[in-house]
Each structure stands twice: as C-alpha cells, then as structure tokens.
Amino acid sequence: MKYNKTENKLKFDYNNMTAAFIGERGFTDKELHSMNQAAKAAFDKVSEGRGKGWMGWTELPYNQSEIVEDILATAKDIRKNFDNFVVLGIGGSALGPIAVYQALCHLHHNELPKKVRKAPKFYVEDNIDPERMNALFDIIDPAKTMFNVITKSGATSETMSQYLIVTDILKEKLGDNYKNNVIATTSAKSGNLIKIAKAEGFKTFYIPDGVGGRFSELCPVGLLPAAVLGIDIKGMLKGAEFMDKTCNKSVPAKNPALMAAVLQYLAMKKGCNVTVMMPYADSLKYMADWYCQLWGESLGKAVDLDGNRVNAGQTPVKSLGVTDQHSQVQLYTEGPYDKVVTFIAVESFRSELLIPDGAEEYPDVNFLCGATMGKLLNTEREATEYALMKAGRLNNTIILPEVNAFTIGQLLYFYELQTAYEGALLNIDTYNQPGVEEGKNATYAMFDRKGYENKKAELEARPVKSAKYII
Amino acid sequence: MKYNKTENKLKFDYNNMTAAFIGERGFTDKELHSMNQAAKAAFDKVSEGRGKGWMGWTELPYNQSEIVEDILATAKDIRKNFDNFVVLGIGGSALGPIAVYQALCHLHHNELPKKVRKAPKFYVEDNIDPERMNALFDIIDPAKTMFNVITKSGATSETMSQYLIVTDILKEKLGDNYKNNVIATTSAKSGNLIKIAKAEGFKTFYIPDGVGGRFSELCPVGLLPAAVLGIDIKGMLKGAEFMDKTCNKSVPAKNPALMAAVLQYLAMKKGCNVTVMMPYADSLKYMADWYCQLWGESLGKAVDLDGNRVNAGQTPVKSLGVTDQHSQVQLYTEGPYDKVVTFIAVESFRSELLIPDGAEEYPDVNFLCGATMGKLLNTEREATEYALMKAGRLNNTIILPEVNAFTIGQLLYFYELQTAYEGALLNIDTYNQPGVEEGKNATYAMFDRKGYENKKAELEARPVKSAKYII
Numbered sequence: 001m002k003y004n005k006t007e008n009k010l011k012f013d014y015n016n017m018t019a020a021f022i023g024e025r026g027f028t029d030k031e032l033h034s035m036n037q038a039a040k041a042a043f044d045k046v047s048e049g050r051g052k053g054w055m056g057w058t059e060l061p062y063n064q065s066e067i068v069e070d071i072l073a074t075a076k077d078i079r080k081n082f083d084n085f086v087v088l089g090i091g092g093s094a095l096g097p098i099a100v101y102q103a104l105c106h107l108h109h110n111e112l113p114k115k116v117r118k119a120p121k122f123y124v125e126d127n128i129d130p131e132r133m134n135a136l137f138d139i140i141d142p143a144k145t146m147f148n149v150i151t152k153s154g155a156t157s158e159t160m161s162q163y164l165i166v167t168d169i170l171k172e173k174l175g176d177n178y179k180n181n182v183i184a185t186t187s188a189k190s191g192n193l194i195k196i197a198k199a200e201g202f203k204t205f206y207i208p209d210g211v212g213g214r215f216s217e218l219c220p221v222g223l224l225p226a227a228v229l230g231i232d233i234k235g236m237l238k239g240a241e242f243m244d245k246t247c248n249k250s251v252p253a254k255n256p257a258l259m260a261a262v263l264q265y266l267a268m269k270k271g272c273n274v275t276v277m278m279p280y281a282d283s284l285k286y287m288a289d290w291y292c293q294l295w296g297e298s299l300g301k302a303v304d305l306d307g308n309r310v311n312a313g314q315t316p317v318k319s320l321g322v323t324d325q326h327s328q329v330q331l332y333t334e335g336p337y338d339k340v341v342t343f344i345a346v347e348s349f350r351s352e353l354l355i356p357d358g359a360e361e362y363p364d365v366n367f368l369c370g371a372t373m374g375k376l377l378n379t380e381r382e383a384t385e386y387a388l389m390k391a392g393r394l395n396n397t398i399i400l401p402e403v404n405a406f407t408i409g410q411l412l413y414f415y416e417l418q419t420a421y422e423g424a425l426l427n428i429d430t431y432n433q434p435g436v437e438e439g440k441n442a443t444y445a446m447f448d449r450k451g452y453e454n455k456k457a458e459l460e461a462r463p464v465k466s467a468k469y470i471i
Numbered sequence: 472m473k474y475n476k477t478e479n480k481l482k483f484d485y486n487n488m489t490a491a492f493i494g495e496r497g498f499t500d501k502e503l504h505s506m507n508q509a510a511k512a513a514f515d516k517v518s519e520g521r522g523k524g525w526m527g528w529t530e531l532p533y534n535q536s537e538i539v540e541d542i543l544a545t546a547k548d549i550r551k552n553f554d555n556f557v558v559l560g561i562g563g564s565a566l567g568p569i570a571v572y573q574a575l576c577h578l579h580h581n582e583l584p585k586k587v588r589k590a591p592k593f594y595v596e597d598n599i600d601p602e603r604m605n606a607l608f609d610i611i612d613p614a615k616t617m618f619n620v621i622t623k624s625g626a627t628s629e630t631m632s633q634y635l636i637v638t639d640i641l642k643e644k645l646g647d648n649y650k651n652n653v654i655a656t657t658s659a660k661s662g663n664l665i666k667i668a669k670a671e672g673f674k675t676f677y678i679p680d681g682v683g684g685r686f687s688e689l690c691p692v693g694l695l696p697a698a699v700l701g702i703d704i705k706g707m708l709k710g711a712e713f714m715d716k717t718c719n720k721s722v723p724a725k726n727p728a729l730m731a732a733v734l735q736y737l738a739m740k741k742g743c744n745v746t747v748m749m750p751y752a753d754s755l756k757y758m759a760d761w762y763c764q765l766w767g768e769s770l771g772k773a774v775d776l777d778g779n780r781v782n783a784g785q786t787p788v789k790s791l792g793v794t795d796q797h798s799q800v801q802l803y804t805e806g807p808y809d810k811v812v813t814f815i816a817v818e819s820f821r822s823e824l825l826i827p828d829g830a831e832e833y834p835d836v837n838f839l840c841g842a843t844m845g846k847l848l849n850t851e852r853e854a855t856e857y858a859l860m861k862a863g864r865l866n867n868t869i870i871l872p873e874v875n876a877f878t879i880g881q882l883l884y885f886y887e888l889q890t891a892y893e894g895a896l897l898n899i900d901t902y903n904q905p906g907v908e909e910g911k912n913a914t915y916a917m918f919d920r921k922g923y924e925n926k927k928a929e930l931e932a933r934p935v936k937s938a939k940y941i942i
Binding site for chain 1: 577745767808821855917
C-alpha cells in the first residue's frame with residue numbers, strides 16, 4: 001500500500017518540556033543548546049555503528065526484500081490452512097508482535113467470525129503459567145494451529161519448555177506430519193533451535209546476528225506474525241525507513257528522536273527517574289509494553305563503558321489515556337516531580353461514534369451530546385496536557401495522524417533510535433543485559449543442572465529466611 | 472463455599488527488606504522498631520475512622536448480607552437470559568471487576584463454548600476510544616447484552632457518553648423494553664444516574680456513601696459483575712473479613728498490612744519513589760492495575776493534612792513474572808536504587824502441565840524435562856528474588872497458597888488496609904483526588920459547557936505553542 005508521507009508523518013511536540021511553558025522545571029533554549037555537542041557525539045556514534053555489532057537493527061528497513069517475499073508467501077499459506085497462529089516466545093520475541101497486533105488488527109480480532117477475520121486467531125504465549133497454557137489448549141485445536149517458536153539462542157527456558165509441551169501434543173495427534181505445524185524463528189548459525197529445526201524439518205526464519213531481542217520487531221520475529229494477520233509489513237518497513245531518513249541530522253532541533261533523547265537525558269539529570277508512556281488510543285496500549293522493555297533493559301545498567309559504577313536507567317511506566325486519568329493522573333499532577341509524561345496522540349480514528357442526544361435534563365452530561373467519542377478523547381488529552389503544564393510537570397507528545405502500518409513503522413523506529421541515542425549520551429552498553437544472568441544461573445542451579453554446582457553451593461550457603469519476618 | 476483458613480492464609484515475607492539479607496540499603500530491627508509508635512498512631516487512626524467519612528469500605532465484609540442476596544438473584548437471572556455482560560465504567564468502576572475476572576475466571580473465558588463457560592461473555596469498557604467501542608459492537612448483539620452502567624456521581628463524562636450511545640442503540644432495537652438491558656450501579660441519593668434510573672425503570676444497585684471509587688470492589692460495583700461470572704462473592708467477602716481480623720493488631724510485626732505500610736514508608740524516606748507489583752501468575756496480572764490506582768491516586772498528594780506542600784506519593788509499576796524477567800529485571804537489578812519490588816507468589820496452581828522429554832541431546836534444555844511448568848515458574852521467582860537480594864535491592868513477597876475467592880478477598884483487603892495505613896503515616900488525605908479537577912474543568916471549558924466561561928478564558932490566554940518545538 002502507498003502512504004502519503006506528508007499526511008502520515010509523525011510529529012514530536014516538546015513545547016511542554018520548555019521553561020516558557022512549564023516554568024522552573026522546564027528547559028531553556030540555553031540548556032537545550034548546551035547539549036548540542038553531546039548530542040552530535042551521540043548521533044555520530046549511532047551513525048558510525050550502523051549495521052555493525054548489535055546495531056543490525058538499523059538496516060532492517062533496507063536489507064530484507066527477499067525475506068519479506070518468503071514471509072508473505074508463508075503467511076498466505078498459513079492464512080489458508082490454519083485456524084490459529086500461536087507465538088511461543090518471551091520478551092523481545094513477544095512484545096513487538098503483541099504491540100503490532102493490537103495496533104493494526106481489529107480490537108476483538110479473535111472473537112470475530114472467521115469470514116470477517118480472514119486471518120487465523122492469534123495468541124502470544126509469553127509466560128510459563130500452567131493455568132494460562134492449559135486455558136489455551138481448552139480453546140484451540142493444536143492440529144489446526146501453527147506454532148511459531150521464537151528464540152534466538154534456542155536456550156530460552158520458557159520458550160523451549162513450551163516447545164516441548166506443544167510438540168509432544170502435536171506428535172501424538174499428527175505423527176510425523178507434526179513438523180508442518182511448527183515454524184522456528186532463530187539464529188541461522190548457533191543454538192539448539194536451529195539444530196532441532198534442521199533435524200525435524202521445520203520451516204525456518206532467521207534472526208540476523210546483529211539484532212537483539214528488544215530490537216527485533218522489524219525482522220522476521222515481528223514480520224511473520226504481522227503478515228499472517230494480514231498487516232502490511234512492507235508499509236511498516238517503509239515507515240521505519242521514513243523515520244530513519246527524518247532523523248538523519250545531528251542537530252537535535254532537526255532530529256525528533258535525538259531531541260527526545262536529549263530531553264530525557266536532561267530530565268534524568270534533574271532527577272526524573274520515571275518516564276511514562278501514555279497513548280490515547282486502545283490500539284497503542286501495548287506499544288507501551290514494547291517500549292518498557294526497550295527503554296528499561298537498554299538503559300538500566302550498573303556500569304558505564306569506562307567501567308564506572310553508574311546504576312543508570314529510568315523506570316518506564318505504561319499508562320493509557322483516557323482510562324488512567326481515573327487512576328494515575330492524580331499522582332502525575334500532585335506527586336513528586338520525578339517523571340516525564342509522553343502522550344501519544346492519534347489525530348484521526350479509523351472509525352467514529354457520535355454521542356447522541358438524550359440527556360437534555362442533565363446539564364453535566366448534556367454538553368457532550370453531538371460530539372464524537374474521538375473528539376471527547378482528544379479534548380481530554382489536551383485538557384490533561386494543559387493540567388500537567390499548569391502544574392509545572394514535564395510532558396511531551398508524539399502525534400500520529402492515524403494508526404496504520406506506515407505510522408507504526410515510524411513509531412517503532414523512532415523509539416529504537418531514541419534508545420540508541422540515549423545509551424550513547426549515557427555512555428553505557430545499550431545492547432547487553434548482564435543483570436539477568438544471576439537469576440538464570442540461580443534457576444539452573446536450583447534445577448541441578450550440570451555445570452552449576454558452584455552456584456548451587458552458593459545458594460545453599462545463603463542466609464536462611466527468618467520465620468519472624470514472614471507474617 | 473467453605474475455605475480452610477489455615478490452608479488459605481496469605482503470608483507476607485519481608486526478609487529481603489532487612490539489612491541482614493540485602494545489606495546497607497535494608498532495614499535493621501532498630502529502624503523497624505523506631506517506627507512502632509508512628510505505626511500505632513496510623514493503626515489507631517484507621518481503626519477509629521472505620522465506617523466513617525470515606526472509610527465505609529472497612530465495613531463491606533460485614534454489612535451487605537441482604538445486598539448479596541439481591542446480587543445473587545439478579546446474577547442468576549442474567550446468566551440465564553443474556554449472552555454478554557458489559558460494564559460501562561472507568562477507574563475504580565472498572566479496575567476491580569477486571570482484576571477479579573482475570574483472577575477467578577478461565578483465562579480465555581470469552582472464547583470458551585457457551586456450555587463450558589456457563590456465564591455470559593464479559594467485557595469492561597473503560598475507555599472512550601471509538602475504535603474500541605465500535606469493535607465491541609462488531610462482536611455482540613446489544614439485544615442479548617446486559618449493560619451495567621457504573622458511576623457514583625452519574626456525571627462521569629466517559630461513562631455517561633457510553634451510556635447515551637448504548638441506550639440509543641438499545642431503544643432502536645427493543646423499544647421500551649430496553650430498560651431490561653440496563654442495570655445502574657450508582658449513589659442512592661444524588662447524581663444524574665439515580666434520577667435517570669428511576670425515570671427509566673432500571674434495576675439499580677447502590678454504591679454506599681462512604682465508599683470511593685478505588686475502594687469499591689467489595690461493594691456492588693465489583694460484586695455484581697463477579698456474581699454474574701459465577702464467582703463466589705461470599706467467599707471473597709469472607710476472605711476480606713479474615714484479612715481484617717488478621718490485621719487487628721497495632722504492632723507492625725503482628726499486622727502484615729501495617730508492616731507492609733511501614734516498610735514502604737521507610738523505603739520512600741530513603742528515596743524509593745517507585746514501587747513494583749510483580750505477580751508470578753497470569754491470573755493476578757490485573758491485580759497490579761487495580762493496585763496502581765489504589766496506591767497512586769490515594770498517596771499522590773500535593774499537600775498534607777496540615778496544609779504543608781509535600782508532593783507525596785510513590786509511582787506504582789505493574790510487572791508480570793516470569794514474563795518481565797525478559798523486560799524489566801535488568802533494570803531492577805542494575806538500575807538506580809529507587810524501587811521496592813513486591814512479588815506475589817502462588818504456591819499451588821489450579822492446573823498443571825508437565826514438561827515432557829524430548830531434548831536429550833540439548834543439555835541447556837534437557838534439565839527442564841520432567842518438571843512441571845508451575846515448578847519452573849516458582850523456581851524462577853525464587854531465583855529472581857535471590858538475584859535482587861544479592862544485588863542489594865529491596866524486595867518482599869506476598870504468598871497466596873492458591874488463587875481462589877477467599878485468597879483474592881484477602882489480597883484486596885490487605886492492599887486497602889495497607890494504603891489506608893500508608894496515608895495515615897504520610898499524614899495526607901488518602902481519599903480525595905483534587906489533582907484531576909483541573910483536567911476535568913479544562914475539558915468542560917473546551918466543550919463550551921455553561922459555567923466554565925472563566926476557565927475557557929484562561930485556556931484561551933494560555934501560551935501559544937511554538938512551531939519550533941514541534942518537529
């Protein structure tokens with residue numbers, strides 16, 4: 001599909017981050033300008049790193065034309081032959097697919113009649129809760145289900161457990177043909193899953209070497225589920241490319257992702273250790289979950305690149321407008337001055353509803369009659385933005401003209417770039433996650449895995465919990 | 472249903488909040504004891520306030536026997552005659568019903584065949600996104616749907632807009648009989664909705680005077696939806712009563728909710744402005760959303776009861792184990808020392824799954840074989856708890872023997888009590904929400920509502936956004 005670039009361009013509005021709008025806690029032009037040199041250095045670092053090391057994600061809008069055709073052909077086949085499509089994956093293998101599904105499919109996709117839905121029902125199993133997994137088996141016929149196992153290493157305990165459970169059931173039902181119900185998305189070169197896939201004969205898609213989990217939505221990890229759902233994946237990639245081009249300047253005032261990174265950097269320096277993403281659209285609800293991993297796991301680091309202990313990071317919080325006006329906005333306007341709120345606005349909804357007459361006797365309801373729901377929603381967003389401004393609270397807004405594949409591609413790439421810039425500004429390793437090793441190793445030890453005898457001994461020597469502190 | 476109190480008692484484990492376990496950032500017995508006097512004062516204040524002012528919620532386990540019978544009879548009728556049950560409500564009128572539905576119904580309730588489901592399909596419309604509301608109408612037949620409009624004041628713009636849209640459709644389809652498809656849950660005495668309900672002849676349930684939105688789950692706001700879903704509401708109330716009795720001591724070491732409040736208070740004083748709720752069970756996922764309102768809106772206050780500017784509050788963050796180990800735990804273990812993590816553990820799942828053999832050649836997967844999913848999940852929880860402890864991070868655990876109506880009742884009441892104690896410790900008004908007025912009034916002004924001319928003038932005089940800051 002073709003998208004008009006002018007009509008579909010994302011905008012980033014940071015008026016309410018400035019001192020002119022919110023007063024003493026806002027930033028002056030002088031403060032913003034003072035960041036230009038550091039911003040340029042961050043921009044250069046990201047530009048020079050493109051496509052190298054863990055920065056393979058920058059090239060995904062450009063280097064996948066063959067893969068996209070394979071994905072589309074595979075998706076077509078799945079749409080024809082399967083009732084359900086189930087992703088087995090966790091973290092970066094789940095959050096992108098969920099976010100894009102919510103954004104670009106019908107909000108009750110799975111409950112639509114098959115004819116209207118046109119695509120298989122869609123489920124992402126990103127936990128190992130037995131009640132949830134059993135609940136899934138209560139509503140799907142595994143024989144009519146395509147399972148997409150996504151793990152780069154093939155060693156993700158959660159996903160591989162699910163894989164074993166699912167294939168055990170499939171083999172029982174389908175015998176050798178079971179392999180037609182499994183697609184593996186994994187590393188082409190290393191790990192268990194590629195070996196298993198080759199041995200079993202699964203259809204396979206590859207996660208490129210330089211693409212880490214949380215930056216993987218625009219590779220087959222996200223593209224296959226999206227294509228199965230009928231989402232215009234070429235449009236998504238075009239949107240990402242357009243955002244990449246939009247952000248090709250080293251001056252923050254001309255590069256929205258770089259400006260967004262600079263503003264968060266300044267806010268962190270002033271003590272804002274919390275950042276809220278608050279989309280005003282149900283379709284964007286799970287973009288916040290995807291962003292929470294990207295931001296939290298990329299920037300939450302104990303040491304910087306020079307080995308200094310920094311304990312960097314900012315806690316991302318997911319919120320939803322207008323819903324959380326009735327839950328979190330009290331805190332945002334009156335609580336500590338410790339956060340930046342980023343609204344995501346949608347200018348035009350894909351469908352509308354008129355609030356009809358019928359409350360003539362009730363003036364505190366009647367004023368709504370004749371307006372559309374979309375107007376009420378966007379008015380409340382503006383009013384909340386105004387209330388935060390008046391309370392002197394840092395806030396900014398990303399504006400999507402509409403939610404479609406092209407704007408979603410832009411949004412994803414915008415946040416990936418912002419995160420990369422932010423990591424460079426903070427001088428940390430944006431792409432590792434050493435802090436999760438301890439928990440993994442402790443799990444292995446508790447399971448008596450070979451090679452973890454020392455960890456097991458360490459665990460056995462840990463302080464015994466006191467019954468006095470369990471009440 | 473009868474629940475064995477010993478077997479179903481919630482436990483609160485705060486070993487990892489102590490210096491003995493996490494080192495310098497943990498609390499010593501001396502620090503804990505130093506809070507005893509303040510804790511007693513908070514306990515006394517909450518005890519003395521019971522049932523008065525906005526503390527009507529404390530009595531809900533005791534004063535609803537007649538109402539419960541009415542709810543059960545109504546629910547029985549709805550279960551027999553309707554295909555869908557839709558809550559129109561937002562904030563406190565939505566978060567409790569959603570949390571309890573997720574906890575105590577099948578995790579794919581709406582997708583089960585009618586015979587298995589036994590209850591109507593269930594939807595909570597807690598936003599005014601037109602795409603979402605239209606999506607709902609695509610999958611339900613309004614004529615076969617019971618709409619439960621919940622708003623105490625009858626002036627909640629979002630809910631009343633939905634009410635107007637829904638009743639317009641119902642009248643068109645059903646004529647005068649439309650009134651049989653609407654139940655109003657609202658104030659008995661004041662507001663529009665009670666007037667409308669009386670004029671139209673709707674079945675009505677009342678929200679007691681002293682029960683505010685975020686403390687309303689155990690009144691008809693939450694009990695009717697739960698009963699329609701077949702949930703044992705008497706068991707929930709019994710659980711709440713049991714927690715109330717468990718917390719009848721003024722010494723924190725003997726009162727889990729009071730100890731939890733004291734610990735958070737001490738953590739706040741040491742700079743922990745973030746609190747994470749991380750249940751390790753999909754069934755408890757939306758308990759975190761319910762808690763986020765309760766904690767955020769109750770404690771996020773600009774001034775204390777003596778009129779001092781305090782900007783109190785702590786940002787609640789919702790997380791899910793094990794899922795968010797692959798998203799947020801990196802930040803929790805290595806980022807700033809600014810948070811308390813509260814795990815919610817479930818000892819025994821209502822169903823299990825065995826991880827079968829099939830990975831003999833892959834030692835980094837094979838060690839899982841033969842274990843249950845529940846064991847893997849709980850082992851990972853313990854391992855994550857250990858990793859946080861080792862990294863010197865404050866964390867504690869609420870342990871549910873199982874998820875059932877009785878333990879959920881305990882959990883709800885535990886958090887309500889903890890919040891009440893916390894507000895008393897902080898010397899703030901736990902029950903108001905003045906910070907949301909500004910946004911509401913600005914919305915009214917933007918809609919040209921009569922009486923808001925001054926606000927309109929104020930808005931028109933606000934600084935004009937600079938195009939330079941929109942990129």
